[in-house]
Amino acid sequence: MRRRVSSASSSLIAVLAGCLSLTACNKNSTAPSSSPRVYSGLGGGPHALPPAAAAPADDGNWTMPGKNYAATRFSALNQITPANVGRLALAFSFSTGTTKGFEAPPLVVNGTMYVITPFPNYLYALDLTKPGAPAKWVVKPKPAAASQGVACCDVVNRGAVYDNGKIFFNTLDGQTFAVDASSGQVAWHTQLGNIQRGETITMAPLVANGKVLVGNSGGEMGVRGWITALDEGSGKIVWRAYNTGPDKDVLIGPRFKPYYAMDRGKDLGVKTWPPDAWKIGGASVWGWLSYDPETHLIFYGTSNPGPWNPDQRPGDNKWSTGIFARDVDTGEAVWFYQASPHDLFDHDDVNEIILADIPWGKGRRAVLFHPGRNGYFYVIDRRTGEVLSATPYGYINSSKGVDLKTGRLIFAQDKEPKPGRVTRDICPASPGAKDWNPAAFSPVTGLVYIPHINLCQDEANSEANYISGTPYVGADVKMYAGPGGNRGVFTAWDPVRRRPVWEIKEDLPLWSPALVTGGNLVFYGTMDGWFKAVDARTGRLLWQFKAGSGIIGQPISYRGPDGRQYVAVICGVGGWAGAIVSAQMDAGDPTGALGFVNAVKDLPLKSTAGGMLYVFTLPR
Amino acid sequence: MSSPCRARLLLLAASALMLGACEREEHHSRSKPIGETVPNGASPATIFPGGSAPPPLDVRAKLYDNNANAISTGQSLYIQMNCVGCHSHGGGGMGPPLMDDEWRYGGRIDQIASTIAEGRPNGMPSWRGKLTDDQIWDLAAYVRSLSGLPSKDAVSSRSESMSAATPETLTAHGDIKNSDTAQQ
Numbered sequence: 056m057r058r059r060v061s062s063a064s065s066s067l068i069a070v071l072a073g074c075l076s077l078t079a080c081n082k083n084s085t086a087p088s089s090s091p092r093v094y095s096g097l098g099g100g101p102h103a104l105p106p107a108a109a110a111p112a113d114d115g116n117w118t119m120p121g122k123n124y125a126a127t128r129f130s131a132l133n134q135i136t137p138a139n140v141g142r143l144a145l146a147f148s149f150s151t152g153t154t155k156g157f158e159a160p161p162l163v164v165n166g167t168m169y170v171i172t173p174f175p176n177y178l179y180a181l182d183l184t185k186p187g188a189p190a191k192w193v194v195k196p197k198p199a200a201a202s203q204g205v206a207c208c209d210v211v212n213r214g215a216v217y218d219n220g221k222i223f224f225n226t227l228d229g230q231t232f233a234v235d236a237s238s239g240q241v242a243w244h245t246q247l248g249n250i251q252r253g254e255t256i257t258m259a260p261l262v263a264n265g266k267v268l269v270g271n272s273g274g275e276m277g278v279r280g281w282i283t284a285l286d287e288g289s290g291k292i293v294w295r296a297y298n299t300g301p302d303k304d305v306l307i308g309p310r311f312k313p314y315y316a317m318d319r320g321k322d323l324g325v326k327t328w329p330p331d332a333w334k335i336g337g338a339s340v341w342g343w344l345s346y347d348p349e350t351h352l353i354f355y356g357t358s359n360p361g362p363w364n365p366d367q368r369p370g371d372n373k374w375s376t377g378i379f380a381r382d383v384d385t386g387e388a389v390w391f392y393q394a395s396p397h398d399l400f401d402h403d404d405v406n407e408i409i410l411a412d413i414p415w416g417k418g419r420r421a422v423l424f425h426p427g428r429n430g431y432f433y434v435i436d437r438r439t440g441e442v443l444s445a446t447p448y449g450y451i452n453s454s455k456g457v458d459l460k461t462g463r464l465i466f467a468q469d470k471e472p473k474p475g476r477v478t479r480d481i482c483p484a485s486p487g488a489k490d491w492n493p494a495a496f497s498p499v500t501g502l503v504y505i506p507h508i509n510l511c512q513d514e515a516n517s518e519a520n521y522i523s524g525t526p527y528v529g530a531d532v533k534m535y536a537g538p539g540g541n542r543g544v545f546t547a548w549d550p551v552r553r554r555p556v557w558e559i560k561e562d563l564p565l566w567s568p569a570l571v572t573g574g575n576l577v578f579y580g581t582m583d584g585w586f587k588a589v590d591a592r593t594g595r596l597l598w599q600f601k602a603g604s605g606i607i608g609q610p611i612s613y614r615g616p617d618g619r620q621y622v623a624v625i626c627g628v629g630g631w632a633g634a635i636v637s638a639q640m641d642a643g644d645p646t647g648a649l650g651f652v653n654a655v656k657d658l659p660l661k662s663t664a665g666g667m668l669y670v671f672t673l674p675r
Numbered sequence: 676m677s678s679p680c681r682a683r684l685l686l687l688a689a690s691a692l693m694l695g696a697c698e699r700e701e702h703h704s705r706s707k708p709i710g711e712t713v714p715n716g717a718s719p720a721t722i723f724p725g726g727s728a729p730p731p732l733d734v735r736a737k738l739y740d741n742n743a744n745a746i747s748t749g750q751s752l753y754i755q756m757n758c759v760g761c762h763s764h765g766g767g768g769m770g771p772p773l774m775d776d777e778w779r780y781g782g783r784i785d786q787i788a789s790t791i792a793e794g795r796p797n798g799m800p801s802w803r804g805k806l807t808d809d810q811i812w813d814l815a816a817y818v819r820s821l822s823g824l825p826s827k828d829a830v831s832s833r834s835e836s837m838s839a840a841t842p843e844t845l846t847a848h849g850d851i852k853n854s855d856t857a858q859q
Contacts (some may be wrong), residue, residue, distance in 0.1 A: 117803055203796015204761070207769060277758070517754065526769065526798060528762025634768070641775045644766025 066503070073419040073523050091557040095549075101414040102501025103550050105129075106421065108348045108411050110407030111500070113573075115614025117163045120214035120259045120568075121493070122611075124346040124483060125410035127376025128495035130612035133573035134620035136472070136672060140576055140588045140598045142199060143671045146621060147187050150175070151666035156629020158491070159214040159259070160568070160609035161668060162222070163623075164236060166189065167618045169222055170668060173602040174203055174210035176226045180239060184616045188670070192239035194232070205253045205524060207275040208648070209638065210608070210632035213341075214259030216610070218287065225256040231269050231285060243290035247271070247283055248654065253524050254278050261344040263353060264383045266293055269341020276405065276650070277527030280338035280375070282355060282529035284386060285640050289305065294386035294673035298338035299324045299376045305374060306386045312438040313391045313463035317371065327370035335521050336368065337361035342405025342491055345423070346372035347437060352389060353381045354423060354437065356404035362519035363401050363485075364529030366474055371396040376404045378435045379427065390440035394427050395464050399471055400453060400514070401485040401530075401649075408495035409503065410437060413551055421511045424550050426494055426505050434550060444641050448546055449488030450537050453481050472530070477515045477561060484512035484534045485650065486564075486631060494548075495569040495577065500591050502556055505546045506565040508632075510654050532650025542654060545569075545579060547594060557594035566632045566657065568609035570622070578622060582633055583661040586624055602626035603657070604665030605633055610661030618671050627666040628658070637664050696709075699743050709768040717785035729840070733785035739816040740784045741825045749817025750831060752810055770799065773821045782824070787815040796841045 109124040113131035122128050135143060151157065155173035162169040168188060178194040189402045204212050206227055215224035219243055227256050229248020235239055247269055248254035253276025261268045266284040274280070282300040285291065296306040301322050313319055320326070325333055358591025360368055360375035369616030377393035394404045409424040413434070422443060425433040430451040434443045445457035453470040457463070472478045489507035490629045496503045512534040519529030543561030548554075550585040567580035567650040575591040582605035588598040612622045634648040635658050645653035722728060739745040753759055764823060765774030777784075780790045791811045794801030810838045 200796050201798050204800065239838055248701060466772075520755055520757060522805075525757040527757070529761050531764075558826075638767060638771070640767040641765065641772035643774055644764045644772070647763040647766025647772070648768045649763075652763075 058519060059319045074467050090596075093557045093593065094555045095634055097500060097502075097556060097592060101425075102659060103411045103413045103496070104498050104501070105496065106347070106349070106410055106412050109346065116165065117160070117611040117613050118217040119161050119162070119261065119610060120216070121343065121345065121407070124263065124348060124492065126343060126345045126407050127498070128493060128569060129407060129571050129573075129575040130496050130611070131143060132612050132614060132620040133472065135572065135576060135612075135622065135639040136574040137585070137590050137597055138448065139611060139673060140574075142586065142620070142673055143598050143600075144674050145600075146670045146672045147341060148670070149179075149181060149188065149668040151179075151625065151627065151668065153627060153666035154664035155627065155666075156209040156211045156633055157625045157627025157666050158211045159625070159631055161447035161623050162215055162217055163611065163613040164217045164274055167236070168242050168623070169215055169217070169236075171212050171215040171224050172626070173212050173629070174206075174227045175197060176212055178215065178222065178224060178234060191192065192241055194234050194241065196226045196230065196244070197229035198226040198230065198233055199250060200355070202250045202255055205250050205273070205276055206255045206257065207272070207526075207631045209632055209634045212553040212564070213257055213258050216260050218262040221287075221444075222313075223260050223262060223465050224613055225258065225269060227252050227255050227257050227258060229271070231256070231290065233258060233267070233287075233290060235310075238515065241338055245290040245292070251524050252276075252278055253527075258341045258343075261286060261346060261353070263346040263348075264351065266383055268383075269357065272339050272341040274337035274339045274341070274361055275521070275526050277335035277361045278337065278339055279334055279571065280340055280357055282340045282381075282386075284383070296381065296386045296388070297324075298340070298379070298661045299328070300334045301325055301641050305319045305388060307383070307388045308419045310382070311388045311390070312439075312513040315392065317396065317462060318373070318391050318393060320403070323373040324370070327368070327373045328368060332368050335361060335527060336372060336375065340405070342403070343493060345408040345410055346383065347410060350438065351383050351436070353383045354378060354408045356406060356408065356425075358405055359398050359401045362527045362529040364516040364519055365399050365472065366399060366516065367519065368397075372398065374607045376402060377436070378404060378440070378650040380410065380437070384537055392435060392440045392442065392462060393516075394431075394433070395429050399466060401483060402487055404428060405491065406489060409496045410496065411496065411550070424496065424503055426489050426503070426507070428453065428483075428489060430483050431487035432503075432548060432553070444553055446557070448505060448548055449509060449544065451488065453483070458516065472514045472516050474516060477513055478510055481514060482511040484510040484654075488512065488535075490566070490631070491598070492566055492568040494608070496569040497575075497591055499575060501547045501549070501551065502591070503550050504569045504571050504591070505548055506567060506569050506579050507546065508564040509539065509542050509544050510541055511537045512650055516517055530626065530647045533645040534650045534654035536654065543581070545594075547577075547590075547591070551593075559594050561659070564632045566607040566630055570612060574611050578610040578612075578624070580608065580624055580626065581627055582608065582655075582658060584605065584626060584628075586610070586626075600669070600671070602669060603638070603667050604628045605662035607633060615672070620668055621669065621672045623670045625666065625668045628662045628664060634659060635659060699741060701742060702744050717781070717783065717789040719780035719786055719790075722726060732783060735812060736784045738821065741829045743829045743831070745816040746820050746829055747831045748810075749813035749815070752806070752814050753817055756806065756814075758806040758814070773818050775823060780810065782813070782819070782822070784815045784819055785820050788812050791815060791858045
């Protein structure tokens with residue numbers, strides 16, 4: 056008894072110390088460095104674990120961007136450790152021939168590596184059984200060149216996926232391709248998006264229960280967001296669910312049981328918009344999907360509503376900026392939670408959804424982790440959609456918290472953009488406390504490793520005109536570094552105790568996803584081209600390699616045909632954050648690239664465009 | 676020197692100034708005898724095999740280039756027709772920057788008008804039929820002004836973009852509250 060009390064009080068002290076150091080960190084404007092700030096040690100006791108059905112034992116392959124249906128981005132391989140990572144050396148490299156933002160991970164399936172490039176979306180197969188991994192074949196899907204003009208934030212592709220002998224990927228001009236994984240022959244392709252309406256596809260598909268799940272991009276173009284399930288064998292559409300409009304289009308029926316009252320009612324996808332605005336209201340699906348094989352539910356987030364200017368769309372704008380749980384076979388909605396009702400700042404809710412079971416009373420509770428763009432780390436019951444906690448993991452002044460009774464985000468009124476004036480110092484900025492690049496979750500430490508950003512912005516809105524095939528935004532934005540002056544942050548987050556364990560300040564925004572391994576190493580890249588390995592328990596920098604271009608791509612780890620552990624990453628600066636380089640923008644206009652240019656004016660000197668795969672292993 | 680002579684000199688000087696300002700301020704009626712079409716000959720090419728000359732500047736160019744009315748009308752259209760959504764206020768975004776000194780498809784006003792009217796294959800839409808030819812020329816005049824090509828006295832001094840006032844990097848967040856109500 057006595058012991059329990061003392062441990063409780065010591066953890067209280069740790070939390071207080073964490074708060075104090077957070078405050079101190081806000082006031083401290085020393086130059087960012089790679090030395091981590093340690094907030095608290097790894098707490099003892101049970102920690103979060105991924106559900107076994109969604110995160111099976113590691114077979115040494117890497118078949119989907121999230122590694123598994125739980126989206127852990129965890130490799131159980133442990134040959135490379137903090138003790139020997141200092142000797143990590145280049146095994147081979149491969150030029151992708153592209154100069155646009157490279158956000159996709161390579162895939163590895165039984166001795167072959169697959170690389171999907173940004174537009175023009177080439178798919179390469181590299182033979183890992185031969186020295187230097189020569190290419191076996193390349194698929195050139197030849198997407199329409201005009202699609203480049205309707206892609207909001209560089210012409211990226213977020214990855215391919217392998218299942219049952221085929222590789223599946225999307226093209227910028229709105230097609231889904233299925234390719235035979237051994238021969239490279241196209242098995243089928245299906246046109247899903249229409250660039251005339253501003254639709255592109257940039258997301259990585261997910262294949263679950265025989266369905267290829269694909270969503271559209273175009274929240275800045277006034278598209279109507281949807282998710283579509285294709286039959287894995289034939290490419291035929293099985294179901295499509297829109298994220299705006301009448302219930303029948305959204306596939307809302309008797310099974311739909313949202314946890315909060317704000318999401319209940321008939322045809323909210325129509326009634327929470329001005330007349331007909333839902334037809335051009337965004338809520339696209341350009342981020343990540345997860346899948347729970349036990350309940351047959353898929354989880355995904357919806358994008359911002361369109362236009363950005365909130366005055367043109369009074370109402371909650373369902374079903375934008377929220378998370379849907381749907382039945383994978385029928386598409387029926389099961390629950391929905393809206394993170395930012397009536398979004399004010401382009402805070403899409405498409406970030407990764409990590410499935411986990413956390414200690415709860417005497418047992419465990421089935422939840423999902425979601426580091427949201429609005430700055431809150433959400434822990435949500437994945438069976439019901441109930442928010443168990445929403446804790447800031449970055450600096451926020453645009454909202455005051457999440458009301459757990461109603462589920463509503465409490466906006467700060469003084470940060471609400473109003474017509475005819477400039478609203479200043481909005482934190483986080485439009486790309487949020489974190490954008491698309493996913494965190495990794497280690498079952499060894501129980502921590503979530505979050506690569507994220509620290510940006511604030513000024514915003515002035517004007518009336519947007521809808522002209523199909525052109526942007527529908529109505530906002531001038533100018534971003535800059537948030538408190539402390541560092542534009543990037545890497546946080547090791549304890550999702551059970553709801554606090555940071557350690558944190559690394561990075562000068563440039565972090566736009567690369569994270570990888571964590573069974574050897575207790577965390578890998579991530581920076582926009583000036585450093586590929587880093589840090590200790591998963593302490594954040595200490597143990598190894599780094601300078602790539603030829605900035606890194607925004609996802610690192611992976613796999614077991615090679617020779618039985619050794621490899622780590623791979625593809626560099627290629629770009630994306631929304633790096634468009635100033637990949638699209639050769641002019642830094643003289645602070646509103647360039649929807650305001651991101653102002654925050655990264657120094658980037659063209661720190662990184663040049665390129666595309667190169669690097670694969671590392673320990674010397675024999 | 677007699678005063679009538681001095682007055683005559685002044686008049687001469689003033690009319691010389693006015694002559695210069697005339698084209699800049701001229702409003703054109705839509706019923707000019709020149710056909711209202713966007714040039715077909717404004718190719719972005721710079722190699723002319725066999726030594727033939729580049730096509731001459733379209734005769735309508737001088738009605739719009741350096742014309743304050745055309746530039747200011749073009750500025751409004753640039754916002755209303757969503758050019759700003761792709762090219763921002765000249766810095767670029769989904770489309771290339773317009774304020775630099777690189778022109779993929781030519782920087783002559785007739786070449787720019789042609790690019791707007793016909794579109795370009797890597798994503799520039801074709802606006803012929805959506806905008807009148809007069810509007811296309813106005814836009815071309817404004818686009819040239821973004822890179823500082825026309826003379827400064829023809830360009831509106833009023834910017835359509837957000838004013839910059841706060842420091843680039845915020846070091847003391849608590850102190851900035853007052854500027855939240857700053858007018859644009």
